[in-house]
Amino acid sequence: MDKGQFAAGKYEYRHLPVLYREVTEYLTFSGPCRIIDGTVGNGGHSSLLLKANPQAQLLGIDRDGDALERAGKTLEFARDRVRLVRGNFSWFAAAVREAGWTTVDGILLDIGVSSPQLDDAERGFSLRRDGPLDMRMDRQSPVTASRILNNSPEAELARIFRDYGEERRSRQLAREIVERRAEKPFGRTLEFAAFCETVLGKSRPGKLPMPTKCFQALRIAVNDELGELKRALTAAVPLLNCGGRLAVISFHSLEDRIVKEFFRNQAAACNCPPGLPVCVCKHSAQLKILTRRPVTARADETAYNRRASSAKLRVAEKVQ
Numbered sequence: 001m002d003k004g005q006f007a008a009g010k011y012e013y014r015h016l017p018v019l020y021r022e023v024t025e026y027l028t029f030s031g032p033c034r035i036i037d038g039t040v041g042n043g044g045h046s047s048l049l050l051k052a053n054p055q056a057q058l059l060g061i062d063r064d065g066d067a068l069e070r071a072g073k074t075l076e077f078a079r080d081r082v083r084l085v086r087g088n089f090s091w092f093a094a095a096v097r098e099a100g101w102t103t104v105d106g107i108l109l110d111i112g113v114s115s116p117q118l119d120d121a122e123r124g125f126s127l128r129r130d131g132p133l134d135m136r137m138d139r140q141s142p143v144t145a146s147r148i149l150n151n152s153p154e155a156e157l158a159r160i161f162r163d164y165g166e167e168r169r170s171r172q173l174a175r176e177i178v179e180r181r182a183e184k185p186f187g188r189t190l191e192f193a194a195f196c197e198t199v200l201g202k203s204r205p206g207k208l209p210m211p212t213k214c215f216q217a218l219r220i221a222v223n224d225e226l227g228e229l230k231r232a233l234t235a236a237v238p239l240l241n242c243g244g245r246l247a248v249i250s251f252h253s254l255e256d257r258i259v260k261e262f263f264r265n266q267a268a269a270c271n272c273p274p275g276l277p278v279c280v281c282k283h284s285a286q287l288k289i290l291t292r293r294p295v296t297a298r299a300d301e302t303a304y305n306r307r308a309s310s311a312k313l314r315v316a317e318k319v320q
């Protein structure tokens with residue numbers, strides 16, 4: 001997309017999805033094609049992909065009903081080429097079957113929380129806006145952040161803050177949560193953010209606010225984000241045509257590591273432990289990695305979209 005299009009008022013910077021140029025570049029195909037946007041969100045990437053691929057059919061998935069409504073409006077211009085499905089992206093295979101497809105040419109995952117989810121205090125994702133400790137992307141799911149905080153055993157809480165928040169004092173935090181909830185259960189975001197600062201120390205100017213990682217950990221647990229990502233990657237590969245591409249944008253190192261290791265594993269000709277004289281795993285390379293290093297946003301993008309600065313895009317192509 002060039003500056004002329006901005007100047008002509010066709011696009012506003014704030015509506016541009018993260019890494020919009022790079023995603024469009026990797027997921028442009030010649031002629032008729034089928035694309036899955038597993039995180040259709042506001043329909044930003046889908047909209048660009050439908051424009052870049054005028055003969056594409058697109059299947060847009062999101063677990064958030066509000067997001068699907070927004071996507072429906074954004075993608076109205078290509079209504080005949082779009083099918084929107086509410087559900088988890090790990091259910092790719094079922095969604096593809098229901099659409100009457102067998103294989104696809106491109107799959108995009110732009111994982112994480114969307115700006116509308118973060119900005120709406122009632123969704124409970126933000127540590128800066130007061131709201132219920134909810135954090136569900138799918139509001140029909142029974143598991144909320146307050147349910148986890150107020151009911152999970154201490155060891156499970158410690159595991160969540162250690163594994164998903166990389167918090168060094170996860171055991172202390174879990175112990176103090178259990179003590180505090182016996183007096184008064186946790187219910188609000190700002191209250192929990194203040195509690196994290198009491199236990200872990202005040203946030204320092206210029207650094208990430210202290211409760212950031214605790215909120216990240218809870219959000220990952222509420223939405224089973226890492227489990228979803230692993231299942232989705234595994235489900236995606238068999239659906240791709242030869243030459244089809246899988247593009248994943250992640251926003252923190254836990255997710256990026258999963259994508260990196262999955263791609264590496266799928267691109268390897270053999271996954272036997274080192275030292276075996278002959279291959280026994282019978283594995284063969286399924287993917288070719290197109291991004292040796294993760295692609296990050298250019299300076300002109302991060303200048304207007306701060307969120308883009310933590311985005312990492314990895315792309316792989318199906319080879320057989």
Ligand SMILES: C[S@@+](CC[C@H](N)C(=O)[O-])C[C@H]1O[C@@H](n2cnc3c(N)ncnc32)[C@H](O)[C@@H]1O
Nearest residue numbers: 017039041042043044045062063064088089114
């Ligand atoms: C960062 S936003 C995507 C924004 C989108 N690419 C756009 O251009 O508008 C991430 C979206 O993925 C959805 N999401 C996250 N995990 C999901 C999952 N496991 N299954 C389905 N949707 C998911 C969220 O509800 C959110 O709407």
